Amino acid sequence: MSVVIVGAGQAGLQVAASLREAGYAGSVTLVGEEADLPYQRPPLSKAYLAGKTDAAGLALRAPGFFSEHRIEHRAGIRATAVDRARREVHVEGASPLPYEHLVLAxxxxxxxxxxxxxxLEGVHALRSLADADRLKAALADAREIAIVGAGFIGLELAAICSARGLSVTVIEAAGRPMARAVSVDTGAFFRDAQAAAGVRFRFGAGVTAVEGEGGRAVALALADGDRLAADLVLVGIGVIPNEEIAGEAGLAVGNGIHVDAFLATQDPVVSAIGDCARFPSRFADGAAIRIESVQNALDQGRCVAARIAGRPAAYDAVPWFWSDQGPHKLQIAGLPAPGDESVVRHAETGFSVFRFRDGRLTGVESVDRAADHMAARRILAQAIALTPDQAADTACDLKAVAMGRG
Structure with a gap:
C-alpha cells in the first residue's frame, strides 16, 4: 500500500500524521514545493511579522518527526502531472511516484x-514564509504603506504596520471591511478600531495602476482620479485554488477540485482537501463550498486519513475562523451570509453577533469573547435550537444551551 500526498502544508501534513496515528502501515510520501519543513501560515501576517516568533517557531513538526513516523518528505519538489491510468505522480527532476491513493492538498x-x-519592486503579497521574509525586510525602510483589500490579511497587515508607526491606507472596492465575511456591526468595530490606531480607509475605491519610478512602486492610481503615494504596496485581494494538476488529469474542477461528502473526487483513489477542495456542506445548506482555514485543513486531513485507513465518515466539521488585529481577536463559527439577520450580544468586554436566516442560527462572530465562540461551535455542530431572543438576552447561559441544558 502507498499514499502520495501532493502539498506539504497543514492539510497535507495532517493526512500523513493521521495515517500513522490510525495504524496505516503502508508507505507515505509527502511532496512539497517549498524547501522548508511544513510550517504554520496564519502567524505570518501576525506574530511573525510583529517579531513575536521566528521561523523555528512556525514549524508544525520537529525535523525528526518524519523519520520517526516513516514519512518520506520530498521538499523543494514540484508535482507536474497525475497519470491516473498508471497511478503515478510526475515530479520535476525525479522518477514518477506510484500511488494506491493520492491526496491533493x-x-x-x-x-x-x-x-x-x-x-514593480515594492509590490508585495503574503502567502509563504519567503513572502513574509521579503515583506519584513521591505518594511524596515518603508514609510507610506498602501494595502489593497480590507479582508482578513489586509487588516491584519494594517494593524502590524500601524503599530510600527507607519502611515497606512487601506483601499477596498466594497463599502466596508471584511464585507463578504462578517456583519455590518463587526466590520464597523474593526474599521473604527483600526482608524483609532491611525489607519486610513478608502472604501468604494478601485486601483487602476501602480505607478513607478526607476522600477519601484511610488504611488497608486485610483479609479476616481486620485493618486495615493506609497513606497510599499501590499496586495490582499484573495486567492486562487491550485486546481490545475487535477483538471489536467481529467478531474472535475472549478473554484477548487470537486469532491464528494467523503472528500473523494470522481476517481475513488484520489482525494482533495484544504484550500484547493470544493465540497458539499450542511453549513451552506448542502451547497458546494471552498473554505480557506486551518480548521478546515486539519479536519479534512483527519477525515481522509480515516477513510484510507478503513474508517470512512462524511466530512461534517463546523467551519470556524479567526483573525488577530492589534489587541482584538475576531472568531467566527459557521457560515453566515451577508444578508443574514444580526443580533448583537454585548458584554463588559467584547461582543458577539449572532446571525440568523429564517430564524435558524447560521453563524456567530465573537470579538474578544472566546467563551461565546466555543459555545457557538458546539451549538452549530449539534444543530441545537437557539432563538434570536435567547441570543440577545445576556442572562441566557450560552454554555448551558450548548450543553443541552438551556
Missing part, C-alpha cells in the same frame, strides 16, 4: 492585482 496562490505596474 495543493492549496491556493495569491490572486494578483490585475493592473499595470503590479510587477
Amino acid at each position: 495543493t492549496g491556493a496562490r495569491v490572486r494578483p492585482l490585475p493592473v499595470p505596474g503590479a510587477d
Whole structure:
C-alpha cells in the first residue's frame, strides 16, 4: 500500500500524521514545493511579522518527526502531472511516484492585482514564509504603506504596520471591511478600531495602476482620479485554488477540485482537501463550498486519513475562523451570509453577533469573547435550537444551551 500526498502544508501534513496515528502501515510520501519543513501560515501576517516568533517557531513538526513516523518528505519538489491510468505522480527532476491513493492538498496562490505596474519592486503579497521574509525586510525602510483589500490579511497587515508607526491606507472596492465575511456591526468595530490606531480607509475605491519610478512602486492610481503615494504596496485581494494538476488529469474542477461528502473526487483513489477542495456542506445548506482555514485543513486531513485507513465518515466539521488585529481577536463559527439577520450580544468586554436566516442560527462572530465562540461551535455542530431572543438576552447561559441544558 502507498499514499502520495501532493502539498506539504497543514492539510497535507495532517493526512500523513493521521495515517500513522490510525495504524496505516503502508508507505507515505509527502511532496512539497517549498524547501522548508511544513510550517504554520496564519502567524505570518501576525506574530511573525510583529517579531513575536521566528521561523523555528512556525514549524508544525520537529525535523525528526518524519523519520520517526516513516514519512518520506520530498521538499523543494514540484508535482507536474497525475497519470491516473498508471497511478503515478510526475515530479520535476525525479522518477514518477506510484500511488494506491493520492491526496491533493495543493492549496491556493495569491490572486494578483490585475493592473499595470503590479510587477514593480515594492509590490508585495503574503502567502509563504519567503513572502513574509521579503515583506519584513521591505518594511524596515518603508514609510507610506498602501494595502489593497480590507479582508482578513489586509487588516491584519494594517494593524502590524500601524503599530510600527507607519502611515497606512487601506483601499477596498466594497463599502466596508471584511464585507463578504462578517456583519455590518463587526466590520464597523474593526474599521473604527483600526482608524483609532491611525489607519486610513478608502472604501468604494478601485486601483487602476501602480505607478513607478526607476522600477519601484511610488504611488497608486485610483479609479476616481486620485493618486495615493506609497513606497510599499501590499496586495490582499484573495486567492486562487491550485486546481490545475487535477483538471489536467481529467478531474472535475472549478473554484477548487470537486469532491464528494467523503472528500473523494470522481476517481475513488484520489482525494482533495484544504484550500484547493470544493465540497458539499450542511453549513451552506448542502451547497458546494471552498473554505480557506486551518480548521478546515486539519479536519479534512483527519477525515481522509480515516477513510484510507478503513474508517470512512462524511466530512461534517463546523467551519470556524479567526483573525488577530492589534489587541482584538475576531472568531467566527459557521457560515453566515451577508444578508443574514444580526443580533448583537454585548458584554463588559467584547461582543458577539449572532446571525440568523429564517430564524435558524447560521453563524456567530465573537470579538474578544472566546467563551461565546466555543459555545457557538458546539451549538452549530449539534444543530441545537437557539432563538434570536435567547441570543440577545445576556442572562441566557450560552454554555448551558450548548450543553443541552438551556
